[in-house]
Amino acid sequence: MSPSTNEAPDEIVHQSTRLRILAALDAEPDGAPLDFVRLKSVVEATDGNLGAHLATLEKAGYVAVDKQPVGKRTRTLVSVTAVGRRAFLGHLAFLKSIVDQARIGDR
Amino acid sequence: MIGQDDAVSALESIERTRQRAFELRGYAHAGDIVMGWGVVWLVCNLITYFAPEATFAWPVGIPLAVIWSIWRGRGQGKGGWRAPATAGAIFALVAMVIAITQVETPAEANALITAFVATGYVIQGIWIGQRFAWIGLAIAACVGVAWFIDREHLELWLGIGGGGALILSGLWLKRA
Numbered sequence: 001m002s003p004s005t006n007e008a009p010d011e012i013v014h015q016s017t018r019l020r021i022l023a024a025l026d027a028e029p030d031g032a033p034l035d036f037v038r039l040k041s042v043v044e045a046t047d048g049n050l051g052a053h054l055a056t057l058e059k060a061g062y063v064a065v066d067k068q069p070v071g072k073r074t075r076t077l078v079s080v081t082a083v084g085r086r087a088f089l090g091h092l093a094f095l096k097s098i099v100d101q102a103r104i105g106d107r
Numbered sequence: 108m109i110g111q112d113d114a115v116s117a118l119e120s121i122e123r124t125r126q127r128a129f130e131l132r133g134y135a136h137a138g139d140i141v142m143g144w145g146v147v148w149l150v151c152n153l154i155t156y157f158a159p160e161a162t163f164a165w166p167v168g169i170p171l172a173v174i175w176s177i178w179r180g181r182g183q184g185k186g187g188w189r190a191p192a193t194a195g196a197i198f199a200l201v202a203m204v205i206a207i208t209q210v211e212t213p214a215e216a217n218a219l220i221t222a223f224v225a226t227g228y229v230i231q232g233i234w235i236g237q238r239f240a241w242i243g244l245a246i247a248a249c250v251g252v253a254w255f256i257d258r259e260h261l262e263l264w265l266g267i268g269g270g271g272a273l274i275l276s277g278l279w280l281k282r283a
Contacts, residue, residue, distance in 0.1 A: 009109050019117060023124040028132075038135070042128045092121065098114040 012060050013091040017045055017053045022088040025063065025080035033066065036076035054078060062087055130236040136180075138281030141242070143175040145273025148221075152266025155213065197227065214261050221250050221265050238280060245272040 013019060020043040028034055034042070040050050057063040062084030066077045080088070109117075147168040154164040177191065201223050210216045225247035232240020246269045253264030 014109070014117065016117070016120060020120060020124040023121040024128045027125045027128040038131060042124060042131055044127075092118075095109070095114040095117050098109060098111060099118065102111040102114075 009094060010087050010091045012056065012062065013087050015053070017043060017049060018057055019088075019091075020044075021050070021053060021057065021078075022062065022080060022084060025078065026085060026088055028079075031079060031085070033064075033077035033079035036078060039078055057084065060084075060087075133235055134238055134280040137239075138277045138279075139179045140176045140277075141280060142274050142277030143179070144172050144224075145270045145275075145277055147172040147270075148273055149266045149270030152217070152262040152270060155217070156260075156262035156266065197223070214258070217265060218250055218254050218261065221246060221269055224269075225250060238276070242272065242276040245276070 013022060021039065024039055024042040025031075025034060036050070040047065043050065045053070054063060054065060058065050061081060064079050064081055066079075068075045068077065151164040151168040154161050173194070176194075201220055204223075205216055205219060208219075210219060225243045228239045228243030228246065230243075232238065232243055249264050249268035249272065253261045253268070257264060
């Protein structure tokens with residue numbers, strides 16, 4: 001997927017924890033889902049913090065959250081949606097364009 | 108409005124997160140393989156210690172561990188043929204070192220091979236993730252103690268110490 005550069009920052013994506021969540025999910029090969037516990041380790045967030053930001057991303061349609069019963073416990077799998085990946089890559093291109101413009105301006 | 112510093116900081120955060128995701132995925136995947144080698148190291152060394160005449164242990168154990176590693180490693184990474192080729196090159200190196208240095212006793216070969224394994228983990232630790240380096244250092248410590256301090260119980264040190272370290276490390280990696 002070749003991302004188009006966003007014209008303006010995506011405020012949902014730009015928040016630091018949500019940015020790390022999307023970066024972690026985007027890093028999974030073939031868009032494979034990440035277990036909640038692993039995702040928590042990767043983004044270095046607490047349970048509550050991660051849950052709150054996942055809810056925001058899910059509401060925006062950027063991630064899909066799948067809760068699977070495993071015995072008496074529930075396993076939560078999180079994956080990035082096509083919309084979420086597009087938003088993340090678009091924001092990434094936007095950030096790079098800011099850095100590139102600043103470098104051009106410095107010359 | 109996002110300034111240049113904010114953008115640079117966000118890009119660095121993304122890169123760090125990607126590297127961490129890669130590292131933790133590698134740990135979790137390697138856990139089963141490390142535990143498999145730990146079981147082989149434990150069982151084969153104990154057999155060698157308690158029943159030295161049972162020479163079949165290592166010729167059976169090593170191929171089993173290799174098959175386990177290949178089976179668990181299938182579909183992982185983009186190296187394709189490079190992973191088994193690397194393993195083959197290392198095996199050839201170990202065999203040549205044993206032949207050139209004229210290792211005479213099974214104990215010498217055991218200590219030497221275990222030292223190679225420890226070095227392999229340390230190198231992985233340098234390149235992939237520091238947990239592997241800690242595993243390597245733990246195994247190296249077992250080899251050092253066994254060879255230089257308590258050679259009489261070499262197989263016990265390498266089996267319980269080295270094999271145990273691998274099994275515990277595998278569990279540690281899986282929990283990453």
